[in-house]
Amino acid sequence: MSPDATVPAGLAGVAHEPGVAKPDPILVVDGLRRAFGGVRAVDVDHLEIPRGLITGLIGPNGAGKTTLFNLLTGFDRPDEGEWTFDGRSAAGVPAYRVARDGMVRTFQLTKALSRMTVLENLMLGASQQRGEHILRALLPWGWRTQEAEVRDRAEGLLARFKLDHMRDQFAGTLSGGQRKLLEMARALMVEPSLVMLDEPMAGVNPALTQSLLGHVKDLRDVEGRSVVFVEHDMDVVFDISDWVVCLAEGRVIAEGPPASIGANPAVIDAYLGATHDHSALREERRRRQAARGDA
C-alpha cells in the first residue's frame, strides 16, 4: 500500500507495512519473543513506535498486547529479543528503572492502592522525592517544600481528571471507571516521555470517554509526550491515533494510519476470520455507534 495524505507530518512517506522504519522512533523493538508453554504470546520481528505521536495497539483477545507491554516495561522477561528506548538499550532493565527512565505503563486490571487516599495515590507517582530516602525521611524540614509542590501538582491532575471530589477517599472505594482515571493520572505524575495505556477507556462511561480522549490528545499536543494505548473500541482508535499497529497471535500483522487499517484485509481476517468481508467490520462499527447513541 502507498502512503496517503491523512498521516501526521512525522510519518509522511512511511510505508503502511508491518515493521516499517519511522523517521524518529522513541521505541525500537527487535526479535522480541515470549512463549507460555506452547503459546507464542509475543513474536515481534521489528516494531518502531513514533515519538510525540499517539499509537493505537489493537488486536483480538489474546493477541499478546498486554504481554508486549509487560515485556517492554520490565514486568516480564522475554525468551529473546532486544529493544531500545530513547536510543538506549532497555532489555533486562528492571521495571522501576524503566519507569524512571520515562516509560510508564498502566494496567489492564487496574491497580488502585486501596487503603491509600486518592491524593496519596497520585503523590506517590512523583519522581525524585527527597523524602523517599530513608534518612531524609526522618527530617521533615528537608522535604516539606517539595511535598507541597507534589501535592499541588497532584491536585491539578485530580481536577483535570474530575476526581478532585474523591481526593480524601480511600482509592478502594472508587468505581471501576474512576480507577482507570486514577491510574492514568497517577502515571502522569511520573512525567513520562512515553505513556503506555492498557485499555484506559474500558469501563469508563461514554461522556467521560470523550474527556479522557481529550486528555490523551493533550498528552501529545500540549505536553509533547508519546503515547501507546491498547483499545478494543475501533471508534476510539480511529478517533485519536496517529498510527495503528495490529497484533494477532503475537505478530505485527498490519501497521498504518487509522484510515488504512479499517480496510486492511489482514486486520479484518484477524478479527473476524477469513470468511468475512470488509462490510462485516463496517457493520460492527455501525452497530456500536448505534449502541452508544442509545446510552
Next chain:
Amino acid sequence: MIETLFFDALRSAIGPTAASYALLAVGLNLHFGYTGLLNFGQVGYMLVGAYGLSITVAVFGGPLWLGLIVGMLAAVVLSIILGAPTLRLRADYLAITTIAASEILRFLVRNTGSDDLTGSVFGLRQFAGEFYDWSPFAPGEYLGPLGFNANRMWVTLVGWGLVAALSAMVWTLMRSPWGRVLRSIREDEDAARSLGKNVFLYKMQSLIIGGVIGAIGGMVFVLALQNVTPDMFLPQVTFFAFAIMILGGTSTVLGPTAGAVLFWFLLTGLQSGIRGVVDAGVIPGITGGQVVGAVSLIAVGLLLMLLMVFRPQGILGDREELRLDVS
C-alpha cells in the same frame, strides 16, 4: 483476691516484659502492618539481639554499648540473609524462611556444640551489671502496691522509653514520602514498581528496621531477667507479638503499645485468677501450675476471638481500612 488479681495483672501490663513485646510488635507492625511483609520469625530477631548483647558482654567481657551494637548489627545481618533471596519472591517465601530461621537459630544456641559461646541450654548470665550501674533509682520499693524494686524500675523506664522513642520514629517515617512508598508496596507492589519505586530496596529497609526494633526488644527482655536461655525464644513468642499487634490495631502507631499492655494485663490477670481458683480447690481433679498456664492461654485465645468478632480492626484500628482489605 480481686485486688491481688488486679495488681498482678497491672504489674505485668506495665512491666519490662510487656515493653519488650511492645517492641517486637512495633517491628512486626512495620513489616506486616505497613509493608505487608509476612515475618513469622520475629522471635529470631529477638534472639539475635539478646544473644548478641549477652555473648559480647558475658563471654568476651565487652562493654555494654558494644553489646548493644552487636545485637543490632546481628539483626541487620539476619535481615540481609533472610531478605536477599526471598524479598523478590511471593510473600509466603519470606514467611516460611523466617519461621524456619528462628527455629534454626534457637537450636544453634541450644546445641551443646555452642556451649562455650552460648552456654547451650543453661544460657548466659552476668551481662546486665553495667546496665544496672546506670540506674538512677536508689534501692527500695516503688509504685506502692505494685512493689517494683529499683532495678525493675530502671529497666521498665528504659523499656517503655524505647517503645516511645521508636514509636515516634515509626510515626515520623510513616508520615514521610518513604512511608508512602512502603504502604504502596503493601497495597500492590507492581503498582509501586510501575511508578519507579525500587520495591526490593524498600522491603529490605523495612525488614532491617523492624528487625532491629525486634532485637532491641530482645535486649530489653533479657536485661530485665538478667539471664538468657534458648527456650525463651519459642515460636509462640512471634505469635504473641502478632496477637498484640492485631489486638492493638494493625498499621497504627500506638497499636503495639496498647496491644502489649492489654495482652499482658489479660494473660497475667487470668493466670492469677485461675491460680486462685485452682488453689482454692473449687474445681475437683484440677491441680498444679501446668494447668494454670494452659487454661489462661485458652482463655486469652477466646478473648482474642471475641475481639476479632466485635472489633476486627483492633483497639485503635480503622474499620473502613479493614473493610477495603478484603475487596
